[in-house]
Amino acid sequence: MSEKTVKKKDEVVIETTHPNLEIFKIDPWVKPYAEDLALRMRRYEGVRKSLLGEKGTFKEFANxxxxxxxxxxxxxxxxxxxxxxxxxxxxxxxxxxxxxxxxxxxxxxxxxxxxxxxxxxxxxxxxxxxxxxxxxxxxxxxxxxxxxxxxxxxxxxxxxxxIWSPEEVFHWTDGDFKIEQSEPPLIYEAHIGMAQEKEAVGTYKEFEEFMLPRIKAQGYNTVQLMAVMEHPYYASFGYHVSNFFAPSSWFGTPEDLKSLINKAHSMGISVLMDLVHSHTIKNFAEGINEFDGTSHQFFHHGARGYHSAWDSKLFNYGKHEVIHFLLSSIKYWLEEYHFDGFRFDGVTSMLYHDHGLGTAFDDYAKYFSLNTDIDAVTYLQFANELIKALRPDALSIAEDMSGMPGMCLPIEAGGIGFDFRLAMGVPDFWVNTLKKKDDDWSVGQLWYELTTSRPGEKRIAYVESHDQALVGDKTLIFRMADKDMYWHMNKKSPSLVIERAVALHKMIRLITISLGSEGYLNFMGNEFGHPEWIDFPREGNNWSFKHCRRLWSLADNPFLRYEDLKHFDVAMIHLMHDNALMGGGVPQPLWIDQMRKLVAYKKKDYIFIFNFHPTDPQVDFELPVNDTGGYRVIMDTDEPRFGGNGLISHEVIYEVKTLPGMKQQTGFQIYVPNRTAMVLKKVTLKD
Incomplete structure (x- = not known):
């Protein structure tokens, strides 16, 4: 009943008979499933040994x-x-x-x-x-x-x-670029083809020249590129991959992609790739399906090898040749294109035989059952080990909605080895909340959903996904504003519907990014409330590109409210980054009030106050902070530069004193308008 962990350069070796792993100390809820964790680690070690022998490494293997x-x-x-x-x-x-x-x-x-x-x-x-x-x-x-x-x-x-073998080899100038591990990833998720205003497919070069400066100016330090791997059907959003070693020819040449990444690095921007190893296109002519004439070359045979919801083929991660193929793909993108890591698509689908469809992961037993595909778990461990061996500073992010325990713990601790997990429950929470009347919003549930994570897990928070922007769904602002967006986004056009939508758009983003997550993601255009849905060119719309682009001119128009939302996003991103306010665990709750729809919390020397009430401002609201000194507002959602009314003073110093209504508490009194949020910073009081 012992465990021995040996670390060597560029590899992780675990020798175990019955693990007494760190995961049990980090997350005691997994203790009843010790045998399942032991099986996970035995499988990891056993398959690893069969692939690499006694002394091999994945860096040498994935070639x-x-x-x-x-x-x-x-x-x-x-x-x-x-x-x-x-x-x-x-x-x-x-x-x-x-x-x-x-x-x-x-x-x-x-x-x-x-x-x-x-x-x-x-x-x-x-x-x-x-x-x-x-x-x-x-x-x-x-x-x-x-x-x-x-x-x-x-x-x-x-x-x-x-054949791609140009005479002139691309000259990289990013040899010194590394991801600063102390910097939280502030991710701008982008689709190359859509990232322009013309009614056509955008290019790598256009993205480099137009979008990278925009992303830099907005304060994001990471760009996550969708649809990079070759896909024959443009409207698949890049998720029906056909070729695992070819960058998409929709957007230009391999040299164009290299130039984009090289330029991003020169600007201090990391570049992540949306990696699709969860499934692949079923096509014969373009893809890898039945390449050698059999259905089981890469995939499970029969129904297990087909994803009915995605109409695609599913890999057999228990097959050594498949592991070799997919790991080689990872190494190729890191080596050849200098990507800085990956967002692994469809991890939930990989982890469970039922792909997590319709499963409520409300019990730890559901993570350690016959429904769990342990071969997929092992493959993901190998993938993360390889990434760290090649680029210790690289990032790996899991798109997992199940919350698998250990997802973001080191392999030697009993984990799967990802750096971050996308907090996929947060967008779902906001959608469900917006379906309710404003008076029925639960600030207690809000606090729980935005602060809860697995022990030791780092999360990437986000308000809405790219899927919500597609035809058939709605972006957050369109859910709130609906048809009024087409008539009343002019700054001089009054509309209570738009006022509500714009106010909540800012508040929702600020509370999502600030409630303890270690990273943040935004899909391009959502930051300024892009009004158009995404409708890829298809037969049903006469192959039109009208709704498959981003209207940046709206965000840059000084007469439209989109500009206000853009300015707010820039200020919010800089606030969180420049003051090192990302992460740090769950903030200190100061006030959670369901009746008054108030939420207040403290992070370092900063206090965040939100009033979600649709009609009631709080005059002389008493906030206990149990502190000394004073606080001053440094940013609020009601500022005129963000399209607000300027009702909150940035000059007043709120001195911490004994509160009139709470004789045993110290704090300050402050005016909190309805549907506003503010951030206060601690200041030194003058004598």
Missing amino acids: GHHHFGIHPFGDGWIYREWAPEAYGLYLMGDFNNWNRVSHPLTKNADGTWEIYIPGHDALTHESRVKVRVVGRNGDRDRIPLYIRKVVQDPQTHDFSGQ
Whole structure:
């Protein structure tokens, strides 16, 4: 009944017979599931040993992209492919006039195939290639699994692989860039194609030139890029990935993406990638499905290998070759493109056989049951170990709504190894709250939802997800303002509906970012209340781009309220960052009042006060702070620069004294208008 942890450079080795792991001290609720945790760690150690041997590392293991695929080799080119149950493979392309039989690959004993093509000029930069695969599912033309660029024929719309080997190698200038671990991630989530105002697909270069300065000016220190991995259907939002080593050709060239990341680093901005290893497109022509002719090459066989809600294929994480393929993808994006980490999409779907659909995770027993896919748990541990071995400063974020215990604890502590978990319950809470009448809002529930997390877990808080901006759903402000947004967002156009929406938009963001989360995320445009939903070009809208863009001109228009919301977001982000107010655990609650809809709390030398009441201001509100000195308002949601009425003074010093109505308490009296929030900072009183 012992545990021994040995740390070596670039690796984690756990020797365990029955773990007495740190997770039990951090989260005592997992103690009844000690055997399940022991199984987790035994599986981790056992599979790790079978993959790496006694002394290997994942850094050495995850090199599929260096071995497989098409590479210059000697005086020619080598092409290797893993297709264990295929009957025959034939390389074809521009180089052989698409001859389907002239270049057969030879099968090796381990199920890999290869061909050597002599001559440096046999394959040329930007020439197109495919591989003809003959298997039990027929004779199909496929895109090589490790291809690094994909192109679509403008006439036939057919996708092909493309040799990408430019003469001039991209010159990186970001060698000194590292993520500062003490800096909380303030994440600007963005979609390259939508991040412009023209009715077309935006490019990597346009994002670099226009969006990066905007993101920097707004105070965000991290950009999270969606839809980077190649996907044939633009309207999939990038989540139906087809090629795991090719950046999306929708937005430009690989060099364009490298330039974007290099520029971001020069501006002090980290770049995360939205990594989709939870599923993949089921297509044959563009994707990896049944590449060798079988359904089980990468995926579970039968119903287990298909996600009915997503109409996509599901990986078999228990298969060593699949682990190798996916881990090599992670290493490739870190090495080749200098990404600073990943937001892992669909982690909940990976962790549970039912994908978490319809499951209420209200009992720890639901995390340690036959419904849990332990192979997926092990894969995620491997992924996080690899990331830290390659880039100790890199970030990994789990998109998990289940709250799996140990998600953000180190592997050697019994965890899965992520740095952060997206607080997915927070957007759901706000949606459900806005469905209620204002008088029925529960500030107690608000406090609970925004402060509760697993022990030892760091959270990325966010108000609304990108999914809420899609057609069929509603952004937060559109839920509140509805059709009035089209008529009354002019600053001189009175509307009680808009006044409420704008006021709550600011309050909701401020309380979400400040109630203890260690990071914050915003989807582009939501910060200024973008009025248009996202409707990707499709047959149903006549392939229009009208609603698949961001109207930045609205945010920059001095006559519209969108500008007020933009200014507020900038001030809020800078307030939280410049004063180191992110994280720090649950703030000290000072006042939570359901009847008056008041919430007040203290973080360091700062006090946050919120009055969510729809009609009642609080005059001479007595706030006990049990402190000395005085406080002064440094920011509030009612400031004129944010479209407010300027009812709150920033000049008054609120001296802490014995409160008239609470003789045993010290604090101060303050005017708190309804539907406003304010931040006060402690000041030194003059004699």
